[in-house]
Amino acid sequence: GENVEQHPSTLSVQEGDSAVIKCTYSDSASNYFPWYKQELGKRPQLIIDIRSNVGEKKDQRIAVTLNKTAKHFSLHITETQPEDSAVYFCAASKNGGFKTIFGAGTRLFVKA
Amino acid sequence: SAVISQKPSRDICQRGTSLTIQCQVDSQVTMMFWYRQQPGQSLTLIATANQGSEATYESGFVIDKFPISRPNLTFSTLTVSNMSPEDSSIYLCSVEDPSDNEKLFFGSGTQLSVL
Numbered sequence: 001g002e003n004v005e006q007h008p009s010t011l012s013v014q015e016g017d018s019a020v021i022k023c024t025y026s027d028s029a030s031n032y033f034p035w036y037k038q039e040l041g042k043r044p045q046l047i048i049d050i051r052s053n054v055g056e057k058k059d060q061r062i063a064v065t066l067n068k069t070a071k072h073f074s075l076h077i078t079e080t081q082p083e084d085s086a087v088y089f090c091a092a093s094k095n096g097g098f099k100t101i102f103g104a105g106t107r108l109f110v111k112a
Numbered sequence: 113s114a115v116i117s118q119k120p121s122r123d124i125c126q127r128g129t130s131l132t133i134q135c136q137v138d139s140q141v142t143m144m145f146w147y148r149q150q151p152g153q154s155l156t157l158i159a160t161a162n163q164g165s166e167a168t169y170e171s172g173f174v175i176d177k178f179p180i181s182r183p184n185l186t187f188s189t190l191t192v193s194n195m196s197p198e199d200s201s202i203y204l205c206s207v208e209d210p211s212d213n214e215k216l217f218f219g220s221g222t223q224l225s226v227l
Contacts, residue, residue: 032214043204043218044155089154097208097216098143102155 002027004092006103014111019077021106023090026071030092033066033073034100039086047088048075080110114139114207118219125195125226132191133222135205140185145206146178149221155204161188195226 003026013019025033034049050057050064050073057064061080066073077084087107093100115138125131135144146158158178159167167180181189192199203222209215 034215036216043220044216045218046215049215093214096213097206098145098157098160100157100216104154 002030002092002094002099002101004090004101004103006090006106008106009104010107010109012109012111013080015080015082017080019075019080019084019108019110021075021088021090021108022072023074023092023103024070024072025092025101027092027094028068028071030094032093033064034091034093035062035064035075036089036091036102037086038089038105044089077108080108082110082112084108085110114141114210114217116205116207116217116219118205118222120222121220122223123225125224127196127226129195130191130193131195131224132189133203133205135188135190135219137186137207139210141207141210142185143208144182144188145216146180146188146190147204147206147218149202149204151201158190158203192224195224197226200224200226 006023031052035047036044037047038044048059048062048064050066061078063076087105089105090103091100117136119134144161147155149155157170158173159169161167161180161182163182163185179191205219206216
């Protein structure tokens with residue numbers, strides 16, 4: 001079955017710096033790669049996603065890149081702010097959300 | 113989008129007892145999902161609940177421990193039975209986005225502590 005590995009498990013950056021979180025997946029048939037942000041005590045929320053027919057997608061300060069050949073995808077956050085502090089989960093799926101497999105999560109700390 | 117109401121938000125329970133968690137969605141959905149998030153861990157799918165049929169459980173989860181009801185297209189319950197401290201986790205219900213079934217919406221979660 002699908003396996004999603006996520007690194008690093010913890011990331012600490014200074015406010016204004018960039019943060020990069022990397023994931024790899026095992027099932028070459030996976031075609032949808034969402035990223036969820038979970039603030040402390042809150043529900044996970046989708047912040048950005050990318051489909052397998054696209055190599056890069058950007059939404060303001062966040063961007064996601066996908067390398068299908070290497071089965072890698074990454075989340076990039078620029079100009080980080082304290083409110084970016086949260087746990088970020090990458091995920092991979094095919095044929096519907098119910099098949100979503102989540103990575104282990106990255107705890108991001110943005111120091112003011 | 114979909115708005116999901118989940119309750120209780122937290123509970124402290126004695127071992128050997130059971131707790132039922134409720135999840136209400138503001139629109140009709142075919143499937144509802146139940147996840148477990150152990151402290152500091154990722155999201156693990158417990159089961160998928162379809163209206164009118166038995167839930168489908170993932171490896172490592174059984175109906176006797178986690179019975180699920182799905183009486184209609186907007187509501188589901190998950191019961192954590194005969195609880196032990198190892199069941200202390202956050203339990204989340206989830207649905208697919210009605211307009212894009214790849215995307216998931218989550219309830220606010222139930223923080224369960226078993227003493």
